[in-house]
Amino acid sequence: MDNFTFYSPTFFVFGKKTEEESGARVRQFGGNKVLIHYGGGSVVKSGLLDRVKKSLQAEGLGFVELGGVEPNPKSSLVYKGIELARKEKVDFLLAIGGGSVIDSAKGIALGVVYDGDFWDFYEGKGVTQALPIGVVLTIAASGSEGSGDSVVTHEKGMYKRCADGDILRPKFAIMNPEITCTLPAYQTASGITDIMAHCMERLFSKTKDCEVTDRLLEAIMLTMIKEGRRVMADPQNYEGRANIMWAGTVAHNNITGVGRQQDWGTHHMENELSTTYGCSHGAGLAILFPAWMKYVYKLDVPRFVEFAVRVWGCQMNFENPEATALEGIEAFKNFVKSLGMPTTISEIGGKEADIPALAKSMFHNSPNHGSFLKLNEDIVQEIYRLAL
Amino acid sequence: MDNFTFYSPTFFVFGKKTEEESGARVRQFGGNKVLIHYGGGSVVKSGLLDRVKKSLQAEGLGFVELGGVEPNPKSSLVYKGIELARKEKVDFLLAIGGGSVIDSAKGIALGVVYDGDFWDFYEGKGVTQALPIGVVLTIAASGSEGSGDSVVTHEKGMYKRCADGDILRPKFAIMNPEITCTLPAYQTASGITDIMAHCMERLFSKTKDCEVTDRLLEAIMLTMIKEGRRVMADPQNYEGRANIMWAGTVAHNNITGVGRQQDWGTHHMENELSTTYGCSHGAGLAILFPAWMKYVYKLDVPRFVEFAVRVWGCQMNFENPEATALEGIEAFKNFVKSLGMPTTISEIGGKEADIPALAKSMFHNSPNHGSFLKLNEDIVQEIYRLAL
Numbered sequence: 001m002d003n004f005t006f007y008s009p010t011f012f013v014f015g016k017k018t019e020e021e022s023g024a025r026v027r028q029f030g031g032n033k034v035l036i037h038y039g040g041g042s043v044v045k046s047g048l049l050d051r052v053k054k055s056l057q058a059e060g061l062g063f064v065e066l067g068g069v070e071p072n073p074k075s076s077l078v079y080k081g082i083e084l085a086r087k088e089k090v091d092f093l094l095a096i097g098g099g100s101v102i103d104s105a106k107g108i109a110l111g112v113v114y115d116g117d118f119w120d121f122y123e124g125k126g127v128t129q130a131l132p133i134g135v136v137l138t139i140a141a142s143g144s145e146g147s148g149d150s151v152v153t154h155e156k157g158m159y160k161r162c163a164d165g166d167i168l169r170p171k172f173a174i175m176n177p178e179i180t181c182t183l184p185a186y187q188t189a190s191g192i193t194d195i196m197a198h199c200m201e202r203l204f205s206k207t208k209d210c211e212v213t214d215r216l217l218e219a220i221m222l223t224m225i226k227e228g229r230r231v232m233a234d235p236q237n238y239e240g241r242a243n244i245m246w247a248g249t250v251a252h253n254n255i256t257g258v259g260r261q262q263d264w265g266t267h268h269m270e271n272e273l274s275t276t277y278g279c280s281h282g283a284g285l286a287i288l289f290p291a292w293m294k295y296v297y298k299l300d301v302p303r304f305v306e307f308a309v310r311v312w313g314c315q316m317n318f319e320n321p322e323a324t325a326l327e328g329i330e331a332f333k334n335f336v337k338s339l340g341m342p343t344t345i346s347e348i349g350g351k352e353a354d355i356p357a358l359a360k361s362m363f364h365n366s367p368n369h370g371s372f373l374k375l376n377e378d379i380v381q382e383i384y385r386l387a388l
Numbered sequence: 389m390d391n392f393t394f395y396s397p398t399f400f401v402f403g404k405k406t407e408e409e410s411g412a413r414v415r416q417f418g419g420n421k422v423l424i425h426y427g428g429g430s431v432v433k434s435g436l437l438d439r440v441k442k443s444l445q446a447e448g449l450g451f452v453e454l455g456g457v458e459p460n461p462k463s464s465l466v467y468k469g470i471e472l473a474r475k476e477k478v479d480f481l482l483a484i485g486g487g488s489v490i491d492s493a494k495g496i497a498l499g500v501v502y503d504g505d506f507w508d509f510y511e512g513k514g515v516t517q518a519l520p521i522g523v524v525l526t527i528a529a530s531g532s533e534g535s536g537d538s539v540v541t542h543e544k545g546m547y548k549r550c551a552d553g554d555i556l557r558p559k560f561a562i563m564n565p566e567i568t569c570t571l572p573a574y575q576t577a578s579g580i581t582d583i584m585a586h587c588m589e590r591l592f593s594k595t596k597d598c599e600v601t602d603r604l605l606e607a608i609m610l611t612m613i614k615e616g617r618r619v620m621a622d623p624q625n626y627e628g629r630a631n632i633m634w635a636g637t638v639a640h641n642n643i644t645g646v647g648r649q650q651d652w653g654t655h656h657m658e659n660e661l662s663t664t665y666g667c668s669h670g671a672g673l674a675i676l677f678p679a680w681m682k683y684v685y686k687l688d689v690p691r692f693v694e695f696a697v698r699v700w701g702c703q704m705n706f707e708n709p710e711a712t713a714l715e716g717i718e719a720f721k722n723f724v725k726s727l728g729m730p731t732t733i734s735e736i737g738g739k740e741a742d743i744p745a746l747a748k749s750m751f752h753n754s755p756n757h758g759s760f761l762k763l764n765e766d767i768v769q770e771i772y773r774l775a776l
Contacts, residue, residue: 001565001630001634002403003403003404003406005402006399006400006402007397007399008396008397009395012392012395014392014646015389015391015392018391208627209627210631211615212608213634215606215607215608215611216607216638218603218607219600219603219604219606219607220600223599223600223603226599227599239389239597242597243597243598243599243600246600246647255643259630259634
C-alpha cells in the first residue's frame, strides 16, 4: 500500500425531504449570497427548484439563478457563471443537479476567485482556492457531490478535461433518493454504469496488497449489481435508489481508492465518445470498459480472476484461470447490456473511420493516460476498434 | 435505510514516516501551543515521542507534555490535563497513542472550554465545543482517530461512559503502520477483535435494506480475517499492518454505519469486564460477542446466516439455516481464539458470583443498552452466564 492522504470534509445530509434543509446548510457553511446553478426542465418541473428557493428564503439568504447546464457541461456557461457571480457578489455556489451541474459549478467556483482564465485549472494548473460549493443531488452517478474533481468541455476544439483539488469538495451534499425515483431508465442505467466504472478504474491497479480497498470496491460493485437490477425493474423503489445513491458517493469520494495507483484511462477514452457522439458518460463507459479489459487482462490474470469470482460470482476454473478472467469481463458486459446500455461504438453512431481523430483528440495537450497500462494513440485506436 | 447525516472532516495522513509531519499538520489546523498527551513506555522508548517533538520544534510550536494514560483511561488524568492545558494556555491537543490516549485527550479537549465538570458530557450532556485534537496513532483498534467518540472511566464507582459529537473528530490523524509492527501479540489481537466488533455492532441491526453498508461492513471483516491471520503469523508484515490500520479507521468513522440502527449492547457489557478485570477491551469483546450472538440470533436468523456465509465462507445449509447461523457464530469464536484471545469470563478471572454486580454497574445512570435486542439487567446476566 502506498502512502496517502485522505480528506473528505463534505457534510452529507441523506434521506427523504432533505432538500428542505438547503438554506440551513448554506448558512451553516457561511454563505450569504448564493448562485443557484442547474440544468433545465426536470428540476423546474418537479418543483425541486422552488422547494430549494423557499428554503433559502426562509433563511433570509439572497440568491441569483443560472440554469441551462447541458450534459457534458461546456466552458461557455462557466464563463457566464463567473461573470454573473462577480457582478452579483455571490459568495456561495449551490448546484442542483447531477455531475454536469456540479462540475460546472466547480468551474465557476474556481474562476470567480482567479484573475486568469478558469480553464488553466483544466490544463494542469494547481487548484488552491475556490468559492464554497453546496449540492442538492438529483442523480446517483458521478460522485461529484463528494469529490474534488470537475470535468468540463472546452468548446474551442471540444476537449473534455478535468481539474481537481480538495478545495473543490462540496461543503455539503443534500441527497434525497426520492428525487431519483423519476429518472428515465437510460439515465438511471448510465449512472449505475458510471458508479461501477469508478470502482473499476481503482480496482485494476498495479499496486499490490491493498486488500482493504479491494474489498471496499467489491462491496460497492456487489451493491450496484443487486440494487441496479432492482431499480431497473422497479424504478420507484426507494430502498434501491437509496443504496445506489450512497454507493455512488462512497465509490468516488476516494475512501475506496487510497494507497493505490488508479488507472482512469477508460474514462479518458470515454470523454471522446460522449463529446463526439453526445452519448451519456455511462453509455460510453459501458462500451469501452469491456474492450479495455480484454486488451489488458493478460497483464495481471489473477486480478481479473479475482474480479470475476468475487464480484460476478463466477466459478473458478482452476485449470484455466484465463477462462474465468474472460468470464468476468463478459459478465460485466452482460450486466450493462441488461440495463439497456449500448456495448458497441456503432450503436451510438460511431464508425471505424472516426477512430484516429478520437485518439488524437484525447492526447491534445494531455499526454498521460492510464497506469495499469500506459496508453498511447496506437493502443487507444486498438481499444476503440475492439469496441466497434 | 433511515435518514442520516455523515461528516468526517479528519485529514488522514497515512504511511511510512508520516509522524515527521506532526508539526506541519498542527500548524495547518491552527495550533500554536500544544499539549502532547501519551501513555507510557513504548512511545518514549521507541523514540516516537522525540520524533514528534522534533517535528513540532521545527515548526516553532510550543508544547507541554502529559504522559501516563493507562488502558481504560481514567477521569483523574483528564482533570489533571484540563488544569495543565488551562495553566499553559494550550490551544491544541496532540494524542500520541491508541484509543485510550485519544479518548483521554478528547476528555481534556471538552473540559478545557467548559465551565462545569467535563464528566457531564459522559453522562449525556450534548457536546458542542472542544479544543482541536490531532492524533499520531500507535495501534489499530479503537477507530478513535477518525471518530467523534470518547470512552473514559470515572474513578468514583469505576463507571466507563461515552461522550460523542462530531466536534470530537480529530482534525488530523497521522497513521504510520510501521509503528504497529512492534506491538505485543496480545495487543495486536485485541485490536483486531475490536475492529471486527465495531463492524458487528453495526451489522446486527433491525434496519432492513442497507445493502451498501452491509457490504462495506463485510469488506472490513473479510480484510481483518485475512490480514489478521497474516500479522499474527508475521508481526513485521508492513502490508498486513497497513491494511488493518486503514480498515480500523473505516470500520469506525461510521461511513459503514450510516442509515441504520446500531446495537452497541455488547460494547457496553464489555466495558464492565475491562473495568473490573483489567482485560483489554478487545479481549472482553472476544468473550462476549459469541455469547450475545447465541442469545439473540433467533430474532433474525437470515441476518446471521448472511454473516456466516458472506463473512465466514460457511456453506449454506438450505434445510437447516439455523445450523448455518450457529456455524458463523462458532467461526467468529474460533477466529478470535486463534488470535490468542480469551473466550470465557473465567479465563480473565471472573466468576459467576460477580455477575449481578457487573450487570448492576452497567445500568448505573445509564438505562438504555442495545437496539437489536433491548437489554435489561436480567438479560445481561444471562448473557454473562453464557460467556462464563
